[in-house]
Structures are given as C-alpha cells and as structure tokens.
Amino acid sequence: MLQYPSLDSLLYYVNLANATSYSLTDLLVSKPQVVEGSWHEQVTLKNTVVRLSAAPGSPYKGNKQVVYDRLNLANLAGLKGFQVLAYQIPDVHGLIPAIANYTGLHFSTADLNNVPLVDNGDGNLKAVLTAHPDSIAWVGSVELIVKPGGVPLDSAVVEPNLPGLNYPTANDTDTFGAVYLYGYDFTTYFSDVSMIAPGVLSSGNADKLVTALKALDISSGAALWTNTDGATAWNLKGASVVSNGLNSSSLPTNQSYKYVMALNLAAGVITPAGTMYLHYNDPFDPNAT
Amino acid sequence: MPLYLKPSKDEVYDLINQANPDLGFVASPANVNLTVPSVATVSGQPNLNTKITLGAVQGGDFMGRKDVFYRRRSLTSLFRGVTVQIDLYRAPVAAGAVAYTVYQLLPYINAKYGMSLTEDDITNANILYGSTLEGGFNTTTVTVQAKATSLGYIGSFALKWKSAPQDLATMIGVTELGGRLYPGGNDFTAHKNIVNFMGYGTDWTTFLAQYPWQGFPTSNSLASSNPAANILWANQMLAELNIQYGTTFPTNLGGSTLLVKAATIYTLPNAAVPEANSRYFNRVMVIDILDTQADAIGVGRFYHHFNV
Numbered sequence: 001m002l003q004y005p006s007l008d009s010l011l012y013y014v015n016l017a018n019a020t021s022y023s024l025t026d027l028l029v030s031k032p033q034v035v036e037g038s039w040h041e042q043v044t045l046k047n048t049v050v051r052l053s054a055a056p057g058s059p060y061k062g063n064k065q066v067v068y069d070r071l072n073l074a075n076l077a078g079l080k081g082f083q084v085l086a087y088q089i090p091d092v093h094g095l096i097p098a099i100a101n102y103t104g105l106h107f108s109t110a111d112l113n114n115v116p117l118v119d120n121g122d123g124n125l126k127a128v129l130t131a132h133p134d135s136i137a138w139v140g141s142v143e144l145i146v147k148p149g150g151v152p153l154d155s156a157v158v159e160p161n162l163p164g165l166n167y168p169t170a171n172d173t174d175t176f177g178a179v180y181l182y183g184y185d186f187t188t189y190f191s192d193v194s195m196i197a198p199g200v201l202s203s204g205n206a207d208k209l210v211t212a213l214k215a216l217d218i219s220s221g222a223a224l225w226t227n228t229d230g231a232t233a234w235n236l237k238g239a240s241v242v243s244n245g246l247n248s249s250s251l252p253t254n255q256s257y258k259y260v261m262a263l264n265l266a267a268g269v270i271t272p273a274g275t276m277y278l279h280y281n282d283p284f285d286p287n288a289t
Numbered sequence: 290m291p292l293y294l295k296p297s298k299d300e301v302y303d304l305i306n307q308a309n310p311d312l313g314f315v316a317s318p319a320n321v322n323l324t325v326p327s328v329a330t331v332s333g334q335p336n337l338n339t340k341i342t343l344g345a346v347q348g349g350d351f352m353g354r355k356d357v358f359y360r361r362r363s364l365t366s367l368f369r370g371v372t373v374q375i376d377l378y379r380a381p382v383a384a385g386a387v388a389y390t391v392y393q394l395l396p397y398i399n400a401k402y403g404m405s406l407t408e409d410d411i412t413n414a415n416i417l418y419g420s421t422l423e424g425g426f427n428t429t430t431v432t433v434q435a436k437a438t439s440l441g442y443i444g445s446f447a448l449k450w451k452s453a454p455q456d457l458a459t460m461i462g463v464t465e466l467g468g469r470l471y472p473g474g475n476d477f478t479a480h481k482n483i484v485n486f487m488g489y490g491t492d493w494t495t496f497l498a499q500y501p502w503q504g505f506p507t508s509n510s511l512a513s514s515n516p517a518a519n520i521l522w523a524n525q526m527l528a529e530l531n532i533q534y535g536t537t538f539p540t541n542l543g544g545s546t547l548l549v550k551a552a553t554i555y556t557l558p559n560a561a562v563p564e565a566n567s568r569y570f571n572r573v574m575v576i577d578i579l580d581t582q583a584d585a586i587g588v589g590r591f592y593h594h595f596n597v
Contacts, residue, residue: 085348087313101352151313153321153343153355158311161334162304162359165441167366168292175370178292183374183401219372252292254403272370 002071003104006111006137013068014052026058031134032070039067050136072140073129085150091116092127098150111135117146124148168252169274175220177265177272182254184216186261186280193261193280198241203227206236209263209278221272231269238266242275253277292403297361297410297441298323304359305343314350316343321351325438329358336360338443364411364435365444368402373446375401376453379418379427388418389450391433398448410439416450427452472589482587484578488526489566493574494595496525526591552576552593562592570594 001009007024015021030051039049046067054060076082086098093114096107113132117125125146131138168178186193189212196205206227213225213236224234231237242262247253253260257279264275295303301323305316314320322344329340337358345351375397379388391414399406412434419429428451435442472483500521552574558567565573574593578586 085350085352087350098352149314149320149348149350150345150352151350153345153351153353156312156351157305157309157343157355157357159308160355160357161331161337162301162308162357163336164304164307165297165300165360165362167362172363172366173369176367179367179402180371182292182403218374220370249290252290252403254400255290256400 003106005106005108006135010050010068010136014066022060026055026060028053028055029136032136035067040065047139070131070135070137070139073131073138073142074140076142082144083147084144085147086125087148087151089117089125089146092129095127095144095146097152098146099144101150101152107138111138120145171273174273175271177263177274177276178252180219180221180272181276181278184279185257186212186216186278187283188212188216190280190283193278194244194259196241196244196261198243200238200240201236203237206239209236233269233271235265235269239269240264240266247279251277254279257281291399291405293405296405296407297439298407301341301359301440305357312351316351320346320349322346323440326361326440331358334358341440361435361439361441361443363444364433364442364446367444368446371402371446372449373398373402373433374449374451376426376451378455379452381427382418384418384420386418387415388427388429388452389416390414391416391431391448394448394450406442410435410442412436416448423451473587483589484587484591485589487587487591489592489594491525491593492570492595493525493593494597496522497574497593497595557594565592566594571596 001012004012007029010029011022011024011027014027030053032048032050035044035047035049038044039046044067046069048070049065049067051063051065053063082103084095084098084102086095089095089098091114092112093109095117096109096112100106107129111132112135113130115128115130117127120126125148127144127146128141129144130141167174168176189208192205192208192212196209201209210225210227213221214223217225221234225236226234227236229237240263242264244261245259247255247257247260249255251260251262254277258281259279261278261280262275263278265272293300298318302316302318302321305321306312309316324342324344326339326341328338331337337360339361340356340358342354342356343351344354375394377389377394377397382388391411392408394416395406395408395411398404414431414433416429416431418427421428428449430447430449432445433448434445471477471480472485473481553576554572554574555562555565557565557571557573559565559573562573562575565575572595574591574595576591576593578588578591
C-alpha cells in the first residue's frame with residue numbers, strides 16, 4: 001500500500017495483521033518515534049513505533065503501540081517514472097497534487113517539509129522532498145526534478161463554455177448576406193459598381209445593382225431583388241455602401257478579386273441580413289498581353 | 290482572408306485559448322487532445338450545442354481532462370437561401386458514371402464561399418453524371434452532410450454541380466510554344482538555302498506531261514538518266530540557275546539522292562498542304578529536302594503544282 005496516504009497505509013497494515021476493520025475515525029495515532037534495533041527490550045528490525053488510541057465516540061477503548069517501517073524517501077531517487085511536471089508551483093506543498101497525479105504517491109502536508117522549489121539551471125526546477133519528523137509513513141529526503149508543464153486542465157480551463165464559431169450575423173435564423181453574395185463576380189458590371197461611392201445608394205445606383213444582381217444571382221433571391229420602399233426582403237432601397245474599392249486581406253473577402261464593395265441593406269430588410277460583399281476585378285481586356 | 294479562415298479544428302483550439310487566456314500554456318494539438326464531439330445542451334446558453342473533452346497529451350504542458358462546451362455551426366443555417374453551385378468542366382461520360390466526388394469539389398466550394406471545410410468536416414459522396422441539362426450543361430445535385438465527428442459543423446447543404454465550358458487557363462498548360470521554324474531552323478548564321486519558293490509559282494503541267502517524273506505517278510523519282518530533262522527541270526524551278534547542258538548536274542543541285550527522292554502527290558485543296566496554291570491548281574507534287582543530305586542544294590520542300 002505504498003501509494004496510500006500515510007494514515008490509510010498504517011491502518012491497512014494494522015487491520016491486515018490483526019484481522020480488524022478499524023476505520024480512520026476509530027483510532028488516534030500518536031507522533032511516531034524512532035526505533036533502533038529493539039523496542040521494549042524486544043529485538044526488531046522495524047524503524048518506527050506509534051501508539052494507537054481509541055478515538056472518542058468510537059466503539060473502542062484503550063490503546064496499543066505498534067512498530068512498523070517508515071520508508072526512506074531517498075530510495076525513490078532514480079526510480080523510473082518518479083518524475084513530475086508542474087507549472088508555477090512555488091514550494092513542496094504546492095507540488096503534492098502534481099506528485100499524486102504523476103506518481104500516485106499521496107503525500108500530505110504533514111508528511112513533507114515545505115520549502116521553496118529551486119532553479120535547477122536547465123529550465124527545470126528542483127524540489128527537495130524531506131520527510132517531516134512527525135510523518136507517519138516517511139523518513140529521509142530525496143531531490144525531485146520538476147519539469148515545466150502539467151497544468152491541470154480541470155482547474156486551468158476556468159471557462160468551459162466557449163463563445164464563438166459565430167455566424168456572419170448574430171442571429172442564426174438569418175439568410176446571411178455575407179455568404180449569399182460571396183460567390184459572385186461583378187466584374188461584368190465594373191462600370192456600374194466601381195463608380196458607386198460610400199453612403200446611401202442613390203435610386204439610380206440601386207436600380208443598376210438590382211439589374212446586376214438579377215442577372216448574376218442563381219439562388220433563392222434571383223428574381224426577387226428590388227428597389228422598392230418598404231420591402232423587407234431582397235430590397236436595395238436605402239442600402240448603404242460601407243466601402244468600395246481595393247480589396248484588403250483584413251476583410252473577410254475573396255482575395256482573388258482586386259476590388260470589393262461592402263454593402264449594408266437598410267435596417268428593415270432582413271433577407272438577406274448583414275454586410276454583403278460584391279467582388280469584382282478590372283474589366284477583362286482580350287487584347288491585353 | 291476568407292469568411293472562415295481556419296479549419297474547424299484550429300478554430301476550436303482558438304476558442305479554448307480565447308475563453309481561457311490564463312492557461313499557462315497555449316492549448317494546441319501538441320499538448321491537448323480533443324475527443325470526438327457530442328451533441329449537448331447547456332442551461333442558459335442556447336448557442337452551445339456541442340461537448341468535447343480536452344485531454345492532456347502525456348507528459349506535456351497539461352495534466353488531466355476537462356469537458357468544454359461550444360457551438361458548432363450549422364451548414365444548413367450558413368447556406369440558408371444559397372444555391373451552392375460549383376461550375377466545373379467535366380468531359381462527358383456515360384449517364385450514371387461518377388463525374389466528381391464531393392471531396393474533389395471541396396477546394397472549389399471553399400474558394401467560392403470563403404470557407405475552410407476539410408474532409409474531416411463533411412461526408413464524401415459521388416456526384417453522378419446525370420441526364421439533367423441546364424443551358425446545355427450537365428447538372429447534378431447531391432446532399433453534403435456534416436460528419437458527426439466534425440469539430441466545427443453540423444447540418445447539411447445541397448451541392449449543385451454543373452458542368453461548364455472547359456477553361457483555357459487549365460487546358461493550356463504549355464505556354465512556350467516550340468516548332469515554329471524555318472526549314473533548317475531559325476539561326477541563319479550558317480543556313481542553307483530554303484528551297485520552298487523554288488518553282489512554287491511555276492505551272493508544271495506541261496513539263497510533267499513532257500518529262501514525267503520517272504514512272505510518274507507510281508515511282509515518283511526523277512529520271513537520273515536523262516540529263517537534258519534534269520537541266521530543264523532545274524531551270525524550270527529557278528531560271529536564274531541557268532544550268533547549261535554539260536554541267537555536272539547532280540552534285541550542284543541536290544546531289545545524287547535528290548534524283549531518286551520520293552515525291553508525294555496531293556489533290557488540291559488539301560488540309561495536309563494548306564500552303565499549296567489551290568486557287569489555280571488541282572494537284573501538287575511535294576518533295577521534302579532534308580538538310581541532313583550533305584550535298585543538297587538547300588533545305589525545305591519543293592512544290593510542283595500542276596493540273597489534270
């Protein structure tokens with residue numbers, strides 16, 4: 001029961017040797033005392049003695065002393081797998097959860113002296129684990145290299161609800177203008193589109209864009225684009241040009257086009273919604289070489 | 290940049306890091322594993338529809354595991370109202386044969402709609418060459434389904450493939466054209482005479498009737514044994530040669546090989562010899578003279594036009 005917490009381990013061996021079934025609440029354990037060679041004039045190779053007393057409120061009474069071995073931490077040195085990673089842990093007591101995570105050794109704060117970790121000079125830290133004299137299970141000391149890492153995900157991820165993976169507008173029931181018009185090439189209408197300045201579309205320009213949209217659109221709004229007061233869908237009336245000109249890699253646009261117009265439909269128009277990008281290039285000149 | 294710049298796996302790592310800026314280390318595939326996503330709901334968070342478990346990569350920056358919740362985008366929502374159509378040439382095949390697969394069209398979908406979908410996000414499907422025509426072009430519509438294991442997407446969309454005129458830009462892969470050469474090459478520093486023009490404008494009808502190419506038209510070689518005819522032939526081709534009877538003919542006009550040179554006779558007009566004068570003649574006899582022939586008068590091709 002090497003990897004049990006100290007008291008659990010002691011109790012396990014008491015119960016094992018005596019066919020008892022004490023629990024931690026049944027017994028009080030004294031501070032351990034060192035035994036060397038003999039105890040109460042009996043020769044023993046064990047190194048520790050404690051007195052077990054019946055806990056108040058338990059169904060037991062009286063007390064008894066037992067001898068057993070506390071294990072020497074020094075023997076852990078160099079054992080394969082006896083290593084830990086930790087991040088921004090200042091001292092040995094802070095390291096106890098990481099030691100438990102990586103090795104299954106369940107030290108308590110009562111087992112180990114709390115000292116700061118020191119820089120090992122190679123990007124790692126060094127912890128000196130020294131058993132507290134009152135540790136029930138451990139004696140001795142060992143150095144442990146602490147590599148950076150091992151941040152516990154369950155405590156480090158403080159926000160498990162991750163916002164994001166948004167749609168182009170806030171409302172996922174919209175027809176998204178940004179997606180709707182992304183695939184179209186308005187180059188054929190260069191002379192109409194390129195001349196339109198930022199601001200609310202004039203009625204003449206809206207008519208020109210309606211003509212272009214009706215010609216290019218192959219989707220659900222193809223025949224429906226209009227320039228009409230009050231229409232709530234496919235309506236360019238009152239739409240405003242946010243920008244129009246050279247494309248930019250900072251825009252969510254298709255970089256194979258040289259120019260792009262960002263067009264916001266009027267507030268009352270909900271289909272499509274959001275900003276639409278009208279991509280276009282310089283007009284094709286079949287004689288250009 | 291595209292509307293959605295990153296593959297969905299990268300987006301999820303970004304979400305983790307953005308929502309948890311104090312992780313100590315930046316979460317990445319090197320230090321955090323992602324489980325297969327599952328459908329989930331979170332009370333009070335109507336946008337969240339997905340749960341995954343983050344697991345630490347062994348011996349790395351992190352330890353343990355953690356469940357996180359986020360929203361996968363619905364392809365159904367994203368393409369609402371949009372006819373997702375890819376126009377791409379396909380050489381005709383039999384109806385029912387595979388024209389393309391969805392995965393083959395994926396780069397075109399991403400480019401046209403600003404997406405970064407990967408094969409991890411959507412199921413593949415065959416797009417069969419159907420019999421539906423639209424404006425003369427074959428078209429087929431299939432449903433593209435998000436994989437249950439996609440980290441970024443749920444839902445589905447209809448993908449319409451339409452064949453299109455073949456694009457010159459992809460057809461013409463060789464843009465440096467060789468082969469447009471004068472006979473004997475374009476380097477004239479040591480060039481033999483080009484013979485193409487010698488006798489081109491001559492009507493050979495009478496000559497060939499009087500001095501037929503030996504055995505004409507079956508064996509097609511000049512009568513080497515008839516020096517008078519040969520000299521007439523040579524002067525007929527180019528009067529300025531002015532070869533006199535008694536001149537050692539074979540070596541200064543094409544060599545001995547020329548005299549047994551095979552000729553080819555074409556009926557005009559003929560696509561094999563578009564350069565022949567089909568306006569005035571209905572036959573041409575063509576003799577190729579190669580510059581590998583050491584004592585040849587030149588290089589190129591004789592045309593002897595005649596009528597029958």
